[in-house]
Amino acid sequence: MDWTALTLSLRLAAWTVAILLPVSVLVGRFLAYRQFGGKGLVEALVMLPLVLPPTVLGFYLLVAFGRNSPVGELWQSLFGHQLVFSFEGLVVASILFNLPFAIQPAQRGFEAVPIEVREAASCCGMSPLASLWKVELPLAWPGLMTAMVLTFAHTLGEFGIVLMVGGSIPGETRTIAIAIYDRVQAFDARSAGIMSAVLVAISLFTIALTYWLSARVGRRLS
Amino acid sequence: MALEVMARTAAPIPLDVAFRVEPGELLALVGHSGSGKTTLLRTIAGLWRPEVARVTVDGTTWLDTAARVCLPTHRRRVGIVFQNYALFPHMTAAQNVMAAMDSADRTEAVRILDLVNLDGLADRKPAQLSGGQQQRVAVARALARRPEALLLDEPFSAVDRATREKLYGEIIALRAHLAMPVVLVTHDVNEAQLLADRMVVIEKGRAVRAGTTAEVMADPDALRAMGIREVAAxxxxxxxxxxxxxxxxxxxxxxxxxxxxxxxxxxxxxxxxxxxxxxxxxxxxxxxxxxxxxxxxxxxxxxxxxxxxxxxxxxxxxxxxxxxxxxxxxxxxxxxxxxxxxxxxxxxxxxxxxxxxxxxxxxxxx
The missing domain is CATH 2.40.50.100 (RNA polymerase II/Efflux pump adaptor protein, barrel-sandwich hybrid domain)
Structure with missing residues (x-):
């Protein structure tokens, strides 16, 4: 059992969720309420990582973040190490890869808040920020929670893009999914089996938790 | 504290109406659906902005397209009862009412709920209330805003007839406590005649007749605009x-x-x-x-x-x-x-x- 790989995976998932939560609130809310030219294109772009093979996205990120790219150079000059094959690089890749899993359910969540209810909030004297906090977030919460759980569970299980952008550096970029792959390559079926079972248990627990919580929210509203 | 409204626009429906409501007066905007009466209400509330419009309350300008003044909805002291009430489903009746207060005060919320005959139901969620009770919460929430103009958008259309009769009586009794101008939007001439002091008949975005309820109801042209079968004294x-x-x-x-x-x-x-x-x-x-x-x-x-x-x-x-x-x-x-x-x-x-x-x-x- 590779505990370092497991904690690394959990850390990666936590960072991804922490950064994507405000992003999905802002972007999901914007896409839910606003009509604008090119909205379809934006929605398609958000959904793109869902259909692309992880290796394709990984390849582009490798090129975009590489030592010779503007982003890579900037990162190198700021932090003294390169972005690819680092934990930070993994976080950036994970965020991009999880955009559809975070934004889509968040958008559906905000779309479920009736426009009259939002209008009633402003007629009650609530500023847009107060309306978001007191009315929209509590009502869009099931969608946001789905978004965060999907993102979390999906990050734990991601393999291809991690391998492309991160490689398999122990303690830095070797996640639990990569560790399982390494163990299988080394004919260590016992370790691979234990780690797979742990991953199944964690994922099942997270998803069951969402179902339980959203059922509770459902009861609260009815 | 009179409310003065002028609105002119070409889209989505042509609209050209002006009216004035005195404090304590109930004005009914009567017309068929699609006549533009709800658009007028939304203009007062700031939920819609016509091309040319002016809304002033007690000398304060809420909207003046010529002077480029437009107060956002949450900065207008407006109480509105929506057709489907639009209560906050995750809040209790009391929380709904407190949500419209400048500083949440449960005692005051319960007092307002008592005023609309909802004593004892303060801790119910909207889903646990009947249609008539939800309407009363919506009225209480609108009043809790301490509005300078109270707007009622077809507030009786979603309840059954027996409940409606009761609510008419309650609204009439409640008016004793109201000092602000009240605008009622309705397609129901009976409702307008029973509740309103004055009426403006809106047809295809224009005010075809305005006057006291008695005057309008005796005017054949106005009646034609509202559907002739509705003539009543x-x-x-x-x-x-x-x-x-x-x-x-x-x-x-x-x-x-x-x-x-x-x-x-x-x-x-x-x-x-x-x-x-x-x-x-x-x-x-x-x-x-x-x-x-x-x-x-x-x-x-x-x-x-x-x-x-x-x-x-x-x-x-x-x-x-x-x-x-x-x-x-x-x-x-x-x-x-x-x-x-x-x-x-x-x-x-x-x-x-x-x-x-x-x-x-x-x-x-x-």
């Missing part, structure tokens, strides 16, 4: 006595009226709406008739319509009754202005929701 009356057989005797300026079971203690001042097409006219006072109400008056005017019917205005002292009869009948009777006629009205033809407490009386009494 409004009589003030005082409850005199509840008979053992279930009929209530009312003292009206036209003489006694007998109607089925009117709610209210003897002495209560009410308004009764008498539909013109329910009234039968006779030259002589008929005898041996089942109808309980025979009111004598003088023909004031015979207003021809486009179809086979005419509307006869019958003066009875200061008030009048309208009768809608065929042109043929009017000719056979050789009716002329100045003739004495008897208007016959079956007790059972006056619907229960056509009787309401008199708004002016309610204000004086409380």
């Amino acid at each position: 409004m009589l003030p009356a005082i409850i005199a006595e509840h008979g053992a057989d279930g009929l209530t005797r009312l003292d009206a300026p036209t003489g006694p009226l007998f109607l089925p079971g009117v709610e209210g203690a003897p002495g209560t001042r009410i308004r009764v709406r008498i539909m013109a097409h329910e009234v039968i006219l006779s030259r002589v006072r008929p005898k041996g008739l089942s109808a309980q109400n025979i009111l004598a008056g003088t023909v004031a005017q015979i207003v021809p319509g486009k179809g086979p019917a005419v509307t006869v205005r019958i003066a009875m002292g200061e008030h009048e009754i309208l009768a809608r009869i065929t042109r043929r009948a009017a000719d056979q009777m050789a009716l002329q202005p100045g003739d004495i006629v008897h208007a016959i009205l079956k007790s059972m033809t006056v619907a229960r929701d056509h009787v309401a407490r008199d708004p002016d009386a309610a204000r004086v009494a409380e």
